[in-house]
Amino acid sequence: MDPIKTLPLVFEEPKGRGKPPRHLADLTPAERKARLEELGLPGFRAKQLSTHYFERLVDDPAEMTDLPAAQRSELVSGLLPELMTPLRVMEADKGTTRKTLWKLFDGSLVESVLMRYPGRTTMCVSSQAGCGMACPFCATGQGGLQRNMSTAEIVEQVVAGARSLARGEVPGGPGRVSNVVFMGMGEPMANYNAVIGAVRRLTDKAPDGLGMSARGITVSTVGLVPRIRQLATEGIPVTLALSLHAPDDELRDELVPINTRWKVGETVEAAWNYANVTKRRVSIEYAMMRGINDQAWRADLLADVLNGYGDWGWVHVNLIPLNPTPGSKWTASDPADEREFVRRLEAKGISTTVRDTRGSEIDGACGQLAATE
Ligand code: SF4
Structure with a gap:
């Protein structure tokens, strides 16, 4: 019996909202x-x-x-029925970061962000309206899950970005989308089939799809272990990004509640298996939260947990500075603590970067724009 297929979905989709138009x-x-x-x-x-x-x-x-x-x-x-209408577009970084708030056919709101850098353009897309994972530091998580998005609704966000680039609407001249990251609203692995469908449309050769390279696509997850294992069997070498945020179960149970079902050990093992099968380096996402998960000992523990699966370069840590929110329990780490965190990870041989904070002036963290509408 295949254990992947027999496990029930973690969060059922609310019923009775109708289906998005077939596209x-x-x-x-x-x-x-x-x-x-x-x-x-x-x-x-x-x-x-x-x-x-x-x-x-x-x-x-x-x-x-x-x-x-x-x-x-x-x-x-x-x-080609209309799938979504733009409600609001916000720009930052002289127009090279554009965040769009979309209204779907049933009034659900989602958002996508286009980020143009020299030599590449990344689209960050949503995979669900809302999210059922309830991470306490995340605006989207506070509103719960409204519904799963369809494959076409996911793809349309990328096509819309591609259109504005092709038409020269983004400073820098006409261009193409080179990267897609599933890091907008929602937990991609909780909408697995639609997300895989979208990845296939993005990578199918034109005109069947957009003809992108799977290497330019990153699928993130908070750690739905059976789905990580399933993804490893799909034969599409996308990059897996695991939002770990804590190296110990005690803290991760609080920050990422799905951890009460799949513990740090099982989750990291599934990520390691993904790297092993696909030969793609896994990215560990770690949002730095002042006084919560940014202690030096946690950097050491994180490195030890990851090194427990070998030091063949299977993993990379991406630290994400939270937006500073004065007075909130969830705020950005002190820069000195952040530097020490990086130093300790690197001292133990873990390749580490700090994510650039593109779009922070337009609430770049997932879910924040929809939450204010
Ligand atoms: S951090 Fe990601 S998985 Fe957690 S509630 Fe927010 S959108 Fe969902």
Whole structure:
């Protein structure tokens, strides 16, 4: 018996909200063709619609001049229904960081962030409206889970970013999305099938998908162990980012409540297994919280826990400075403590970086924009 498939999902999705519109990004090329035929339309048009969506990044039916005018609106509503509307766009870093708050068909709010750097552009996307993981330091976690997003809703965030880059709307001239990180709202592994579907659409060759390299994609998790194991079997070498935030069960039970189900040991072992199977280095995310998880002894313990699985470079630690929130229990570490944390990890041979705080002036941490709306 396969233990992965028999484990129930950790958090059930609330019922009764209806389903997002079916979109070509939800479907494989064969399913797109079948869908059009079901609607009494010519199946071969699916490829043209896919080309408009994934390759030409067109969203205005008037520009789809290779489709017969008489059928155009039926074809577009059949496979390219509107999935989300932008409610608000906030910019920082001279327009090279753009955060968009999206309204989905049922009124749910999610957000995505585009970050342009010299030589690469990263889209940070949401995978759920809200989140059921209840991490106490996270704004999204406080509101609970509204619902899972569909594959197409996830993909559309990337396509929207790709469109604005292609149209030269982001300073730096026309460009492409090179990286996607599943670090927006939600726990990607709690919406596993839709997230895997999205990864496949992002990596499928154009015009079936966006034709991105799996190496440019990072899927994060707080540690749904059976799903980490399952991801290792998918044959798509994405980068896995494990949000650990504490090296000991006592503190992690509090910071990341899913830890009461899968402990630090099991979680890190699953991440190590992922690195071992895929040969991709795992990223350990660690949000530095003043006086909570940033003590020197915890840096030593973190290094020991990770080194327990070998020192062949399977892991990298990414420290995330929290936004400073004066008076809050959850605030940024003292810079001197942060430096000492890095020093201790590196002294034990752990490759470590401190994440740049792009977008902190527009509430770059996940969930904060939606929470204020
Ligand atoms: S930190 Fe991530 S997993 Fe935890 S509640 Fe927030 S969105 Fe969910």
